[in-house]
Amino acid sequence: MGFNFPLCGFTSIDEYYKAMQVHEGAQLKAFCKYIINISLDDELRNHYWAEFAKRYNGPDYKKNRYDIKLALAYAKYAK
Numbered sequence: 001m002g003f004n005f006p007l008c009g010f011t012s013i014d015e016y017y018k019a020m021q022v023h024e025g026a027q028l029k030a031f032c033k034y035i036i037n038i039s040l041d042d043e044l045r046n047h048y049w050a051e052f053a054k055r056y057n058g059p060d061y062k063k064n065r066y067d068i069k070l071a072l073a074y075a076k077y078a079k
Helices: 002-008 013-020 024-037 041-045 049-057 066-077
Strands: none
Touching: 002 013, 002 024, 013 024, 024 041, 041 049, 049 066
8 A cells, every 4th residue: 555655665655656666576575664564574474374464454354364365375385
């Protein structure tokens, strides 16, 4: 979300917007900064999928199975 630009490491929405146009690497870097700044990096590192999903996606994460989807994606790509 654009309003989170400071948590993604940017000083303005325009700077954020321009960076998001560059390439996927810039988007991933911004996402990583966001996750670190909202203190969700430990949840990912420790594979606490439900806690990550609850805090990132909100209380309806179970309805959408976000925790299950994260675990499955991790299992698939960690091989």
